[in-house]
Amino acid sequence: MAGVDYLADERNKAEFDVDSMKIVWAGSRHTFEVADRISKLVANDPAFRKDDRPMLPRKELFKNTLRKAAYAWKLITELRLSEEEASKLRFFVDEPAYTDLHWGMFVPALKGQCTDEQQSKWLPLAYKMQIIGCYAQTELGHGSNVQGLETTATFDPQTDEFVIHSPTLTSSKCYHTVEVLCTWWPGGLGKVSTHAVVYARLITDGKDHGVHGFIVQLRSMEDHKPLPGITVGDIGMKFGNGAYNTMDNGVLTLDHVRIPRDQMMMRVSQVTREGKYKQSDVPRQLVYGTMVYVRQKIVADASCALSKAVCIATRYSAVRRQFGSQNGGPETQSAHYRKSYTGLIQVIDYKTQQNRLFPLLASAYAFRFVGEWLKWLYTDVTQRLAVNDFSTLPEAHACTAGLKSLTTTATADGIEECRKLCGGHGYLCTSGLPELFAVYVPACTYEGDNIVLLLQVARFLMKTVSQIGSGKQPVGTIAYMGRVEHLLKSRCSVQRAEDWLNPSQVLEAFEARAARMSVSCAQNLSKFSNPEEGFAELSADLVEAAVAHCQLIVVSKFLDKLQQDIPGKGVKQLLQAVCGIYYLSLLHKHQGEFLATSYITPKQAALASDQLRALYSKVRPNAIALVDSFNYTDHFLGSILGCYDGNVYPKLYEAAKKDPLNDTVVPDGYHEYLKPLLKQQLHSAKL
Numbered sequence: 001m002a003g004v005d006y007l008a009d010e011r012n013k014a015e016f017d018v019d020s021m022k023i024v025w026a027g028s029r030h031t032f033e034v035a036d037r038i039s040k041l042v043a044n045d046p047a048f049r050k051d052d053r054p055m056l057p058r059k060e061l062f063k064n065t066l067r068k069a070a071y072a073w074k075l076i077t078e079l080r081l082s083e084e085e086a087s088k089l090r091f092f093v094d095e096p097a098y099t100d101l102h103w104g105m106f107v108p109a110l111k112g113q114c115t116d117e118q119q120s121k122w123l124p125l126a127y128k129m130q131i132i133g134c135y136a137q138t139e140l141g142h143g144s145n146v147q148g149l150e151t152t153a154t155f156d157p158q159t160d161e162f163v164i165h166s167p168t169l170t171s172s173k174c175y176h177t178v179e180v181l182c183t184w185w186p187g188g189l190g191k192v193s194t195h196a197v198v199y200a201r202l203i204t205d206g207k208d209h210g211v212h213g214f215i216v217q218l219r220s221m222e223d224h225k226p227l228p229g230i231t232v233g234d235i236g237m238k239f240g241n242g243a244y245n246t247m248d249n250g251v252l253t254l255d256h257v258r259i260p261r262d263q264m265m266m267r268v269s270q271v272t273r274e275g276k277y278k279q280s281d282v283p284r285q286l287v288y289g290t291m292v293y294v295r296q297k298i299v300a301d302a303s304c305a306l307s308k309a310v311c312i313a314t315r316y317s318a319v320r321r322q323f324g325s326q327n328g329g330p331e332t333q334s335a336h337y338r339k340s341y342t343g344l345i346q347v348i349d350y351k352t353q354q355n356r357l358f359p360l361l362a363s364a365y366a367f368r369f370v371g372e373w374l375k376w377l378y379t380d381v382t383q384r385l386a387v388n389d390f391s392t393l394p395e396a397h398a399c400t401a402g403l404k405s406l407t408t409t410a411t412a413d414g415i416e417e418c419r420k421l422c423g424g425h426g427y428l429c430t431s432g433l434p435e436l437f438a439v440y441v442p443a444c445t446y447e448g449d450n451i452v453l454l455l456q457v458a459r460f461l462m463k464t465v466s467q468i469g470s471g472k473q474p475v476g477t478i479a480y481m482g483r484v485e486h487l488l489k490s491r492c493s494v495q496r497a498e499d500w501l502n503p504s505q506v507l508e509a510f511e512a513r514a515a516r517m518s519v520s521c522a523q524n525l526s527k528f529s530n531p532e533e534g535f536a537e538l539s540a541d542l543v544e545a546a547v548a549h550c551q552l553i554v555v556s557k558f559l560d561k562l563q564q565d566i567p568g569k570g571v572k573q574l575l576q577a578v579c580g581i582y583y584l585s586l587l588h589k590h591q592g593e594f595l596a597t598s599y600i601t602p603k604q605a606a607l608a609s610d611q612l613r614a615l616y617s618k619v620r621p622n623a624i625a626l627v628d629s630f631n632y633t634d635h636f637l638g639s640i641l642g643c644y645d646g647n648v649y650p651k652l653y654e655a656a657k658k659d660p661l662n663d664t665v666v667p668d669g670y671h672e673y674l675k676p677l678l679k680q681q682l683h684s685a686k687l
């Protein structure tokens with residue numbers, strides 16, 4: 001029946017004020033209002049329909065994305081949307097597009113790596129989308145190892161130009177030969193971008209100065225054809241239907257392409273008219289600054305993707321009933337459920353379902369808050385860099401790299417878990433989960449492979465441990481290393497399950513585990529005469545130490561959030577329970593590490609599990625309200641299983657009827673392939 005809310009009973013159970021929680025989730029009342037307005041604008045506009053995506057052939061899919069991006073830009077200009085509103089529009093349109101790379105990487109690269117003069121030339125063009133850019137760093141043979149890139153930019157003092165060249169190029173016109181060492185992967189490059197920030201080894205006077213960024217025009221502004229010396233195209237279909245195939249990830253070869261000298265991005269270093277290489281007094285690592293910016297953005301986005309999956313799985317788990325009986329009769333599976341419920345059991349009431357679902361719900365909130373904090377850290381480091389204070393850059397790099405790795409791995413795994421939590425129907429495209437997984441999972445690879453990034457964190461940790469006792473006091477997220485002596489000796493004081501609700505006890509447990517794992521790695525490293533050899537040999541342990549450090553950051557930022565004034569009936573209490581689920585589920589999952597480092601005893605680990613179960617019961621009646629607090633429209637969720645009213649079954653049935661295979665009762669191909677087969681069997685049966 002239209003208009004019935006099948007989840008109304010669930011919503012009535014909530015013990016907190018959902019409207020207040022919506023504001024906590026959004027970050028502020030203002031952010032909530034902008035998001036609410038823009039999400040409805042997108043949801044109500046048929047131009048942004050997306051349910052057909054998994055069915056569309058690639059060319060149509062891509063053209064449709066171009067149409068949506070052009071229409072979005074028209075709205076942005078006609079409605080005079082602010083940067084914040086435009087960015088929300090992109091978010092709620094919910095379709096990867098070349099615009100993500102233009103705004104998310106090309107523009108930030110211009111801002112971070114160009115001189116003021118260069119910015120004043122390029123930024124106005126980029127802001128008006130009179131040029132469209134991408135970030136062309138990765139090559140066919142080199143992604144993680146940026147220092148290993150092989151494209152060259154050789155200065156020609158005769159003409160005051162750089163000659164950009166993809167080396168070992170045996171054919172500039174086709175991709176068939178394996179010896180082409182081209183740029184490979186950049187989003188927006190394949191079919192759209194007019195310009196690219198290309199990373200290449202700078203060569204002046206025969207000397208290699210390492211990797212630098214250059215602005216290269218790729219296509220004619222008249223007819224969009226590649227300029228001379230440039231061969232460019234799409235790299236082909238990627239994982240999943242729809243999903244990331246709306247993006248034109250590209251391949252590019254540059255055959256002695258000439259660009260003016262002032263198209264080298266010269267904030268970090270310069271080449272003079274005479275061809276002299278000059279380094280500014282800013283650190284070389286700023287060449288990597290765009291990656292720091294995007295990793296921070298990716299952390300903020302992780303909570304969105306995970307919360308979407310969790311919202312679908314939570315609503316469906318409340319709708320779906322399995323076992324029990326219509327009247328609470330004898331075939332009900334267990335006495336516990338028979339006592340608690342009459343009728344069929346909602347699958348959300350199974351403790352196993354809660355044990356898989358609620359830690360993901362808690363992670364979505366945890367990632368939201370750590371994302372907010374990371375945004376603050378990034379803003380802070382940017383302000384410092386502007387006045388040549390580079391002191392916090394290593395920590396910002398470690399935090400963005402580590403949290404990008406931690407949150408994207410957990411989110412990709414979490415989306416897949418949510419699909420399984422929805423049973424068979426989770427495997428249908430109309431559940432929204434297959435496409436969400438396919439579109440999200442490359443986040444574990446792009447912007448730095450997650451293991452490679454954790455190894456960067458491990459380097460930072462080992463450096464910090466080696467400096468203990470040198471008088472240099474660790475600060476920020478690594479400040480706990482300053483108390484390492486205490487953390488190595490201390491023992492957990494938990495005696496009752498409720499003691500695990502004490503924030504200072506929890507913090508010390510995570511600090512002790514992280515510190516002990518780092519110190520143990522450092523001790524093992526010191527046994528190697530060659531530190532690099534030791535680092536390679538112990539890299540699996542180092543990755544685990546890095547994960548422990550990153551989890552500590554997330555836990556501590558969640559606990560910090562709870563120290564703030566959080567208005568709204570019951571909101572803080574619920575967030576305390578959610579936070580408890582986050583850290584206790586981590587403690588349970590990694591209890592081997594907490595036990596092996598001897599900070600907790602097996603008895604204390606068991607008490608943590610008792611407390612965790614108690615928190616599941618606290619959260620259970622609030623589960624639907626907690627996911628309603630994300631304030632997602634049905635359009636944004638793109639899932640029948642997650643629809644707001646919970647009216648799942650009729651919608652599944654209607655959607656199935658609309659599948660193109662059901663356009664005819666007898667399928668195409670019956671006459672060619674089925675009828676002869678069936679006839680032949682009939683004939684042999686008669687024989």
Ligand SMILES: CC/C=C\C/C=C\C/C=C\C/C=C\C/C=C\C/C=C\CCCCC(=O)SCCNC(=O)CCNC(=O)[C@H](O)C(C)(C)COP(=O)(O)OP(=O)(O)OC[C@H]1O[C@@H](n2cnc3c(N)ncnc32)[C@H](O)[C@@H]1OP(=O)(O)O
Binds near residue numbers: 099100286446447449
């Ligand atoms: C319709 C809508 C309209 C409008 C839309 C409006 C708005 C949209 C707005 C925004 C969009 C929002 C967001 C976009 C979000 C996402 C974008 C979408 C998709 C993303 C696509 C992904 C793109 C890419 O993948 S780009 C390529 C990324 N590549 C990598 O990440 C490579 C990984 N490798 C590395 O980072 C490094 O090479 C390495 C770190 C692994 C190498 O390390 P190594 O130590 O070997 O190298 P060195 O280079 O020698 O380093 C030495 C020292 O430097 C330090 N270091 C390293 N990296 C950094 C860094 N990044 N920052 C600071 N310092 C760094 C390192 O620690 C060493 O220091 P030490 O002190 O010497 O020890």
Ligand SMILES: Cc1cc2nc3c(=O)[nH]c(=O)nc-3n(C[C@H](O)[C@H](O)[C@H](O)COP(=O)(O)OP(=O)(O)OC[C@H]3O[C@@H](n4cnc5c(N)ncnc54)[C@H](O)[C@@H]3O)c2cc1C
Binds near residue numbers: 135185442
């Ligand atoms: C969807 C998508 C979009 C992308 N968009 C862009 C873009 O816009 N611009 C751009 O420039 N690039 C882009 N990329 C490329 C991306 O940045 C790289 O793929 C990424 O940095 C990983 O590098 P790689 O492919 O070389 O992986 P590899 O380094 O080859 O990784 C292969 C395996 O080796 C392991 N490994 C590698 N090095 C080490 C090590 N030192 N120690 C231990 N293990 C190691 C990794 O963990 C991984 O398991 C994109 C990639 C994807 C998938």
